[in-house]
Amino acid sequence: MGNVDVETHAALIDGKLRGIKKDWGIFFTPQWVVDFMVNMIDEDMVNLNELKILEPACGICQFLHGIKNKKNEFFKKATVRKGVEINKEIIDYAKEKKLNDDIKIVYHDYLLWETEERFNIIIGNPPYGIPSMSEHYTIRIDNNTKNKYKRLYETWYGKYNVYGAFIEKSIKLLEEKGQLIFIVPATFMILDEFKKLRKFLSRNGKTEIIYMGPSIFKPEADVTTVVIKFTKSRSENNLLFLYDYYKGNQRLLQKNGNWDGNLIVFSTRFSKKVDEICSFRLGDIYTIRISPRTPEIKHSHDVVRSKTKREDQGFLPILNGRNLKIGKVIYSSITGYWIDSSKKTQLRNFFDKPHIVMGLGFRGDGQVGAAYDYKAYPWMGDVYHLLRKRTLINSRFDLPEEEVVKFLNSDVVRKYVKDVFRDITYHFNITQLKLLPLPTREELRQIKQALR
Numbered sequence: 001m002g003n004v005d006v007e008t009h010a011a012l013i014d015g016k017l018r019g020i021k022k023d024w025g026i027f028f029t030p031q032w033v034v035d036f037m038v039n040m041i042d043e044d045m046v047n048l049n050e051l052k053i054l055e056p057a058c059g060i061c062q063f064l065h066g067i068k069n070k071k072n073e074f075f076k077k078a079t080v081r082k083g084v085e086i087n088k089e090i091i092d093y094a095k096e097k098k099l100n101d102d103i104k105i106v107y108h109d110y111l112l113w114e115t116e117e118r119f120n121i122i123i124g125n126p127p128y129g130i131p132s133m134s135e136h137y138t139i140r141i142d143n144n145t146k147n148k149y150k151r152l153y154e155t156w157y158g159k160y161n162v163y164g165a166f167i168e169k170s171i172k173l174l175e176e177k178g179q180l181i182f183i184v185p186a187t188f189m190i191l192d193e194f195k196k197l198r199k200f201l202s203r204n205g206k207t208e209i210i211y212m213g214p215s216i217f218k219p220e221a222d223v224t225t226v227v228i229k230f231t232k233s234r235s236e237n238n239l240l241f242l243y244d245y246y247k248g249n250q251r252l253l254q255k256n257g258n259w260d261g262n263l264i265v266f267s268t269r270f271s272k273k274v275d276e277i278c279s280f281r282l283g284d285i286y287t288i289r290i291s292p293r294t295p296e297i298k299h300s301h302d303v304v305r306s307k308t309k310r311e312d313q314g315f316l317p318i319l320n321g322r323n324l325k326i327g328k329v330i331y332s333s334i335t336g337y338w339i340d341s342s343k344k345t346q347l348r349n350f351f352d353k354p355h356i357v358m359g360l361g362f363r364g365d366g367q368v369g370a371a372y373d374y375k376a377y378p379w380m381g382d383v384y385h386l387l388r389k390r391t392l393i394n395s396r397f398d399l400p401e402e403e404v405v406k407f408l409n410s411d412v413v414r415k416y417v418k419d420v421f422r423d424i425t426y427h428f429n430i431t432q433l434k435l436l437p438l439p440t441r442e443e444l445r446q447i448k449q450a451l452r
């Protein structure tokens with residue numbers, strides 16, 4: 001990479017372009033990760049008659065330079081070495097430092113870039129973020145552009161993250177047998193927003209995922225990442241391999257020859273044992289609902305805000321996640337919002353039924369925070385409500401609500417969550433929650449016995 005190493009460029013760009021840095025989702029890939037990813041390119045690729053390499057969202061083209069340094073014969077062989085970058089200042093910087101001498105950098109939004117060209121290797125670190133002009137989101141993209149993305153990308157779904165669109169676009173730009181190697185957040189493995197992307201991957205070739213864990217981009221960014229290596233192939237579709245990163249190598253955890261885009265989760269001997277014993281999953285027994293969010297509460301005509309106690313006037317405090325301790329609900333006003341007790345069901349009809357409540361965030365390492373709201377209070381914010389389904393199938397489920405709470409808060413579930421979901425997210429989402437195993441009384445006895 002020229003005469004200067006990546007840390008120096010990072011520091012220079014940090015100083016020069018600080019203002020725009022966050023808006024564009026810019027951060028640098030540690031050099032050892034670049035080298036590891038470059039090493040994943042299949043050796044036989046070098047024998048192709050024509051080799052075309054692309055680095056989307058290239059910044060200063062760390063990956064193309066990585067190939068030049070570590071796989072020079074590939075670099076020399078390539079007839080096309082191209083980067084696409086949306087930010088003119090970074091391109092100018094790369095030119096000024098002569099980082100693009102044997103690379104062509106296209107100044108364009110990659111997601112709107114049109115080309116007839118197809119590539120054998122697409123490698124890089126795309127931007128991550130949910131497009132929005134709101135302060136709360138990490139990547140600032142105007143509504144007009146976002147709507148264009150939505151129209152163009154078949155995997156776009158819900159609060160989609162741009163890295164998903166980068167994957168889709170890149171797969172479409174691959175030659176048959178071409179390879180995509182990206183470092184991306186691990187969230188596409190389990191979140192609902194990526195269900196179309198997972199299907200798309202499973203239909204179009206072979207997917208290999210190497211779990212890199214939560215620390216690669218720290219302290220700059222707090223994100224759990226994976227390296228995805230995707231091989232476009234009509235004959236190798238529905239193939240999924242899951243690996244751990246281990247000392248510069250990949251260690252196989254799972255192989256699935258019939259992957260149809262289902263959630264991708266981990267398993268251990270312990271999690272398999274628990275799965276084997278339990279005949280039910282939380283989603284079989286409960287309907288899961290989330291509390292009203294703050295804007296809904298603020299705009300409700302029935303809600304009042306008050307610092308003083310209002311219980312004697314028939315009002316109830318609206319509780320939130322801070323009222324929810326492991327195994328216990330604190331029935332006092334923390335939010336400052338109140339509602340006339342007779343009107344609480346206008347917020348949610350289940351607010352008059354005692355039920356299990358659970359926090360969205362983990363309380364420590366995989367620890368779930370569940371409690372039984374036996375007084376049936378109104379709630380807001382980051383709290384899930386577990387409402388018992390009354391169906392024939394689950395009539396065999398005989399664990400009482402208080403026992404379910406104890407089980408959810410137990411070390412068995414804490415370990416299970418850690419084994420199956422690792423550090424993919426910091427919050428529990430409904431899909432994960434539905435997957436938690438639930439034992440009957442007899443099965444709970446078996447679990448305790450198996451752990452003895």
Ligand SMILES: C[S@@+](CC[C@H](N)C(=O)[O-])C[C@H]1O[C@@H](n2cnc3c(N)ncnc32)[C@H](O)[C@@H]1O
Pocket residue numbers: 024025026027028029056057058059060061062063084085086087090108109110111124125126127128
């Ligand atoms: C996460 S960084 C990755 C940069 C580089 N691959 C690396 O590892 O250093 C994202 C880069 O993508 C660029 N970028 C963001 N959105 C883009 C888009 N829609 N099209 C092209 N480039 C984009 C940013 O300007 C930034 O340089």
